[in-house]
Amino acid sequence: MEWLNQVVTGLMPIVPKYFVGRVASRYIAGNTLDDAIQVTREFNQANALTTIDLLGEHTETKEQAVEAARIYHQILDQIDSDKVDANISLKPTHLGLRVDYNLCENLVGEIVDHAAQLHNFLRIDMEDRETTDDTFKLYYKMRSRHDLSVGVVIQAYLRRTIKDVEHLIESKANLRLCKGIYREPREAAFKNRSIIINNYAFILNELLEGGCYVGIATHCEETIWQAQKIIHNLKLSSDKFEFQMLLGVEDDLRQILLNQGHRLRLYVPFGKEWYAYSTRRLKENPTVAGHIMRDFFGIKSIGK
Numbered sequence: 511m512e513w514l515n516q517v518v519t520g521l522m523p524i525v526p527k528y529f530v531g532r533v534a535s536r537y538i539a540g541n542t543l544d545d546a547i548q549v550t551r552e553f554n555q556a557n558a559l560t561t562i563d564l565l566g567e568h569t570e571t572k573e574q575a576v577e578a579a580r581i582y583h584q585i586l587d588q589i590d591s592d593k594v595d596a597n598i599s600l601k602p603t604h605l606g607l608r609v610d611y612n613l614c615e616n617l618v619g620e621i622v623d624h625a626a627q628l629h630n631f632l633r634i635d636m637e638d639r640e641t642t643d644d645t646f647k648l649y650y651k652m653r654s655r656h657d658l659s660v661g662v663v664i665q666a667y668l669r670r671t672i673k674d675v676e677h678l679i680e681s682k683a684n685l686r687l688c689k690g691i692y693r694e695p696r697e698a699a700f701k702n703r704s705i706i707i708n709n710y711a712f713i714l715n716e717l718l719e720g721g722c723y724v725g726i727a728t729h730c731e732e733t734i735w736q737a738q739k740i741i742h743n744l745k746l747s748s749d750k751f752e753f754q755m756l757l758g759v760e761d762d763l764r765q766i767l768l769n770q771g772h773r774l775r776l777y778v779p780f781g782k783e784w785y786a787y788s789t790r791r792l793k794e795n796p797t798v799a800g801h802i803m804r805d806f807f808g809i810k811s812i813g814k
């Protein structure tokens with residue numbers, strides 16, 4: 511029911527901020543770093559790890575990028591001093607990628623240095639396809655500084671990904687594999703759900719067989735089943751991969767994976783930019799809008 515999801519997306523601007531906040535709150539730890547640390551502590555107690563993300567993207571000025579970097583340094587210090595089990599995720603456009611590539615590289619470079627010094631790890635999120643080349647460039651540059659302290663994300667819906675993974679496998683990259691959330695044109699991205707699921711499994715198999723550490727980021731049970739089949743066939747030990755999920759999504763499935771003894775990491779966003787983040791996400795992906803509006807109206811199903 512794609513059309514219905516499109517309709518609810520169109521309606522989002524007239525939904526009062528208060529309601530969006532109520533619905534979005536389950537996906538976000540809170541406004542402050544303390545909130546993200548508290549959520550991490552709770553998940554750590556339940557044997558799950560987290561990756562902490564400061565909300566924000568498409569920064570327009572150098573000052574905003576520098577401020578985001580300052581907070582990322584604070585996150586690393588607090589993870590270390592509070593002794594919680596978490597790493598960090600950041601979006602290159604939040605750190606100024608669109609303002610000036612060199613600015614972004616310098617800021618992210620200092621964050622990676624800091625992460626390496628604390629034996630922590632930085633995951634570079636992948637955004638829309640306009641930023642893919644620069645994000646890979648940034649990633650390889652960061653690896654030349656601290657090989658083991660940085661990883662990147664790849665998206666199974668992009669047609670180019672199968673080519674991108676050749677070099678990533680050669681260099682034994684640490685990757686998060688997701689389907690991809692941005693609305694891309696058909697020439698760049700597969701649109702068919704079953705092709706995306708199969709491409710995900712195909713790429714995952716290549717990565718694991720090639721010796722990459724993979725964060726298997728999905729809430730889709732079919733994709734998880736495919737992943738478990740690959741892991742079984744390759745006889746992989748549990749230290750070669752982890753499952754990853756977003757905070758507030760598919761709690762039952764998360765618990766099933768934890769009960770099976772898998773390593774699992776929650777993506778925990780925090781910060782004041784929640785409104786922009788939530789509404790942008792809704793506009794970018796009407797399927798997600800469907801999930802949120804379903805929750806909003808308390809109805810069982812509004813299509814996928």
Ligand SMILES: Cc1cc2nc3c(=O)[nH]c(=O)nc-3n(C[C@H](O)[C@H](O)[C@H](O)COP(=O)(O)OP(=O)(O)OC[C@H]3O[C@@H](n4cnc5c(N)ncnc54)[C@H](O)[C@@H]3O)c2cc1C
Nearest residue numbers: 635636663688689690691727728729730754755756777801
């Ligand atoms: C840890 C993590 C990090 C990610 N990082 C990136 C990134 O860097 N770049 C990027 O492009 N994308 C990223 N994504 C998003 C990803 O690309 C997908 O858009 C998203 O995970 C939905 O795909 P899916 O595989 O979970 O399966 P789907 O088939 O889309 O969803 C499976 C089921 O999960 C549930 N579900 C999925 N999403 C939601 C939601 N938002 N709210 C409520 N229920 C939901 C529904 O029950 C649905 O039926 C990330 C996802 C995760 C889990």
